Amino acid sequence: MPIVVAGATGALGRLVIDALLDRSAADEIVAVARDRARAADLAARGVDVRIADYRRPETLQDVFSAGDRALLISGNEAGQRVGRHRAVIDAAREARVGLLAYTSILGGPTATFRIAEEHIATEQALLASGVPYSLLRNGWHHENYTGALATTLKTGAVVGSAGGGRVATAARRDYAEAAAAVLTGSGHERSVHELSGDTAWTMAEYAAEVSRQTGREIRYQDLPQERYAALLIDSGVPAMGAQLAADADAGIARGELGSTPGDLSRLLGRPTTPIAEAIAEALKDLPAQS
Structure with a gap:
């Protein structure tokens, strides 16, 4: 049965495709993308590429087939996601489809x-639709922080x-592998997975780990949300984007992204990637620092 990934050319989507290719034949995987050129490398690997756009519901008509397992990766257009997600759900x-998994947010409601x-x-639209679902409530990615290491x-x-x-972060690849496990596994219909890293850390602890690995003095500077x-x-x-990021930090301060229920490591069958390992990998990719 085909496995459909909507949003396949984004950073998470590509990693989901990689994880699926480790588990399934390429001709069983469908990558949904807006731009065929951006998906050319996936097509070259034997993946079935279908062109559709969340913003144009009519383009979604031929994306899914009866019994498919599918993944809806959240769009990145703040303020416009819900209508576009509903188009995919419809x-x-x-x-x-036999299962529609959605990359939601840790803690859900x-x-x-x-x-x-x-x-x-x-989530509410998906539950109301009657489509068999799996909610993948993803926490923050390591890359949210290691992506700013140069600065x-x-x-x-x-x-x-x-x-x-x-904040209980995990590697983007961890979340991708968990999604692949749900899409290729059994018993995930009408399931909710609270996905986060095994260990939660503070910003001061993150700064201390960067200091340890670089030999530089890195501090955490805490600012009021508006500043x-x-x-x-x-x-x-x-x-x-700036206001949403600062507001999310306030959520972290309230403890809303720090839970460690262990669902992610259970789906992976291994511990989640530690933040220290992610920092080390990101440092390797940076130009030499003077």
């Missing part, structure tokens, strides 16, 4: 930070507004 319902709102609304080393600081709150948002805007982050 297409999956019309096609009578208990999360109160603004980024969670569209995930919660999508951290340049400024000597990790900056945020999370206070002493803990942190303003700093992000000054650095070139769009205003909405």
